[in-house]
Amino acid sequence: MSDAPATTILLIEDEDGLREALAIVLRRAGYGVHESASCADGLRAIDRHNFHLVVTDLSMETGLAGMDVLRHVRRYSPDTEVIVMTAFGTIENAVECMRLGAFHYITKPINSEELEVMVARSIEHRTLVSENRNLAQRVRGAYRFENIIGTAPAMLRLFEQVTRVASLDSTVLIYGETGTGKELITHAIHNRSNRASGPFVAINCGALPETLLESELFGYVRGAFTGANTNKKGLFEEADGGSFFLDEISSAPLSIQVKLLRVIEEKETRRVGDTRSTRVDVRLIAASNRDLQAEVAAGRFREDLFYRLNVLSLRIPPLRERREDIPLLAQHFLQKYAARFERPMRSIDPAAMKILMGHGYPGNVREIENIVERAVALGDGESLRVADLPHEISGQDGASAPPAVSGGTLEDAERGFILEAVKQCQGNLARAAKELGIGRTTLWRRLKRYGVSVPSGQESEEQ
Numbered sequence: 001m002s003d004a005p006a007t008t009i010l011l012i013e014d015e016d017g018l019r020e021a022l023a024i025v026l027r028r029a030g031y032g033v034h035e036s037a038s039c040a041d042g043l044r045a046i047d048r049h050n051f052h053l054v055v056t057d058l059s060m061e062t063g064l065a066g067m068d069v070l071r072h073v074r075r076y077s078p079d080t081e082v083i084v085m086t087a088f089g090t091i092e093n094a095v096e097c098m099r100l101g102a103f104h105y106i107t108k109p110i111n112s113e114e115l116e117v118m119v120a121r122s123i124e125h126r127t128l129v130s131e132n133r134n135l136a137q138r139v140r141g142a143y144r145f146e147n148i149i150g151t152a153p154a155m156l157r158l159f160e161q162v163t164r165v166a167s168l169d170s171t172v173l174i175y176g177e178t179g180t181g182k183e184l185i186t187h188a189i190h191n192r193s194n195r196a197s198g199p200f201v202a203i204n205c206g207a208l209p210e211t212l213l214e215s216e217l218f219g220y221v222r223g224a225f226t227g228a229n230t231n232k233k234g235l236f237e238e239a240d241g242g243s244f245f246l247d248e249i250s251s252a253p254l255s256i257q258v259k260l261l262r263v264i265e266e267k268e269t270r271r272v273g274d275t276r277s278t279r280v281d282v283r284l285i286a287a288s289n290r291d292l293q294a295e296v297a298a299g300r301f302r303e304d305l306f307y308r309l310n311v312l313s314l315r316i317p318p319l320r321e322r323r324e325d326i327p328l329l330a331q332h333f334l335q336k337y338a339a340r341f342e343r344p345m346r347s348i349d350p351a352a353m354k355i356l357m358g359h360g361y362p363g364n365v366r367e368i369e370n371i372v373e374r375a376v377a378l379g380d381g382e383s384l385r386v387a388d389l390p391h392e393i394s395g396q397d398g399a400s401a402p403p404a405v406s407g408g409t410l411e412d413a414e415r416g417f418i419l420e421a422v423k424q425c426q427g428n429l430a431r432a433a434k435e436l437g438i439g440r441t442t443l444w445r446r447l448k449r450y451g452v453s454v455p456s457g458q459e460s461e462e463q
């Protein structure tokens with residue numbers, strides 16, 4: 001069938017006049033049509049060709065019936081869609097057909113327009129199913145590195161660099177905007193290094209006030225300051241023999257930077273209040289979403305530390321520079337959250353995918369993950385539809401304004417979304433949490449963070 005038109009249909013109908021008429025209609029609509037006047041002939045055709053769609057009469061004068069065609073297709077040609085034509089009054093049979101996997105049934109007398117619409121829809125469905133199977137296979141198969149999805153050339157290059165860098169044992173500096181996967185890459189480096197069986201320790205330098213950061217990093221001895229009632233190991237010591245991830249390194253205060261430099265240069269760490277140092281064998285991996293060189297120029301980052309860290313540097317491209325990865329990422333997160341929430345969602349509707357592919361993603365991969373997670377949590381169908389997407393990105397729900405997300409931060413968008421839901425539920429937090437697909441405790445915490453007073457009696461009892 002190499003010279004056949006792109007879409008081919010097998011039409012099985014024993015009534016010659018009807019079959020010929022329907023064949024004309026379908027050919028005029030641009031399909032390639034193979035006619036069979038009996039089930040037996042139809043089955044032979046199915047074995048020989050790969051039809052996109054079979055349109056079959058349900059009850060035929062002699063021998064086999066449409067039901068056998070359906071079984072045969074399901075068994076030997078599972079990608080082929082089936083539409084059954086039934087005479088009025090055999091609806092039970094038609095229902096049985098649907099159960100066996102027919103896409104649709106149409107009752108006689110056949111309305112040719114109705115048939116055309118149904119044929120178009122089932123072919124679209126087939127395409128969607130096979131495209132999604134493709135995506136699912138790709139997600140499952142070759143296109144992942146550790147758990148990191150990426151097929152864009154820049155990502156493949158990055159994976160290569162990670163592989164090379166992993167075994168070198170030098171300090172690595174990772175650049176990437178928020179949500180691009182810096183932490184994932186760091187884990188990949190550790191897992192592929194010869195320290196993989198050693199500890200992996202991480203700290204976010206931007207998350208702690210200076211003194212706390214210092215005692216976390218280096219530990220302290222008893223009596224070093226008020227409250228230091230025992231000796232405490234620092235994280236450098238904890239990471240001995242393994243890798244130490246310094247996240248958001250640009251946020252480390254200058255005083256801490258000096259101390260980090262000393263550990264790197266002397267391979268020794270000293271607890272706060274201690275006079276002795278301990279030798280440590282640690283590989284450092286640092287990450288920053290800010291340009292450290294610019295921070296050096298601005299006097300906020302020590303130049304000597306910068307050079308110590310910048311031995312090997314990797315850059316993770318933002319999602320907007322690798323849009324081809326969006327469908328795979330979306331499918332990956334769909335599978336992840338459908339499994340986690342035990343939802344039947346398996347695929348992404350083409351219209352929804354188009355919106356996902358057109359979005360700006362200032363929050364990068366984390367943002368698409370959040371969008372899909374929310375859609376899976378809130379949706380109830382087998383596919384993720386436009387209606388499951390936040391209207392800030394779908395532009396639906398009467399929102400003709402430009403998407404809020406690309407202007408503000410992801411947090412702004414989330415805030416707006418949550419407050420809107422609470423308003424819609426007239427302040428009933430239990431209902432709002434359910435609508436949002438998040439736990440009540442989470443909702444309650446968010447509201448507190450936004451400075452919204454929670455109506456009394458609605459504080460989460462899970463606190």
Ligand SMILES: Nc1ncnc2c1ncn2[C@@H]1O[C@H](COP(=O)(O)OP(=O)(O)OP(=O)(O)O)[C@@H](O)[C@H]1O
Pocket residue numbers: 147148149150176177178179180181182183184185289332365366369
């Ligand atoms: N390429 C990818 N494939 C699959 N998941 C990814 C990918 N990149 C990021 N993620 C996921 O996106 C989320 C954010 O990733 P990660 O925490 O590594 O980003 P980050 O760069 O460290 O962000 P931040 O700067 O905000 O700390 C995580 O849930 C991570 O699993």
Ligand SMILES: [Mg+2]
Pocket residue numbers: 182183247
């Ligand atoms: Mg991070």
